[in-house]
Amino acid sequence: MKDNNCIFCKIANGEIPSSTVYEDEDFRVILDLGPATKGHALILPKEHFKDVCELDEKTAAKILPLGAKIGTAMKQSLGCVGFNLVQNNGEAAGQTVFHFHMHVIPRYEGGPTIVSWTPEKEDPEVLAETAAKIKSAL
Numbered sequence: 001m002k003d004n005n006c007i008f009c010k011i012a013n014g015e016i017p018s019s020t021v022y023e024d025e026d027f028r029v030i031l032d033l034g035p036a037t038k039g040h041a042l043i044l045p046k047e048h049f050k051d052v053c054e055l056d057e058k059t060a061a062k063i064l065p066l067g068a069k070i071g072t073a074m075k076q077s078l079g080c081v082g083f084n085l086v087q088n089n090g091e092a093a094g095q096t097v098f099h100f101h102m103h104v105i106p107r108y109e110g111g112p113t114i115v116s117w118t119p120e121k122e123d124p125e126v127l128a129e130t131a132a133k134i135k136s137a138l
């Protein structure tokens, strides 16, 4: 299903032009207009899914291999030495466009520090309690 009010539906289906680096029957991969690093790309399913929780299993299964393919091509063509696959779900997680997308962010030697956090210490009892809470909801 497409959502007529969704800009990524329009881009993924070619109604709005984009810098496309890859397309197949299920996905379009475009360059991000506000790149974190040179070559920052977005994998867009052609169907509208709000976030990872809405993705069907068939589409979901294709996304990681496609991320690896795009990242490998970036290493070969752009001279990056690694890449991040990043995917935000919900406003609190930084999602700003509510059509599922996976970021593929090339990483260069000496490049900016992104996708990082400061590890905190955690009490083993709290770890056990937290694990039990999540398990109980699965």
Ligand code: AMP
Binding pocket: 007, 018, 030, 031, 032, 033, 034, 035, 042, 087, 088, 094, 095, 096, 097, 098
């Ligand atoms: P997120 O914060 O995970 O929802 O990521 C949304 C991303 O989409 C951001 O990195 C934006 O720079 C990018 N973006 C928003 N609109 C466009 C557009 N029209 N074409 C390409 N990238 C876009």
Ligand code: ZN
Binding pocket: 002, 003, 006, 007, 008, 009, 010, 047, 048, 049, 098, 099
């Ligand atoms: Zn959409």
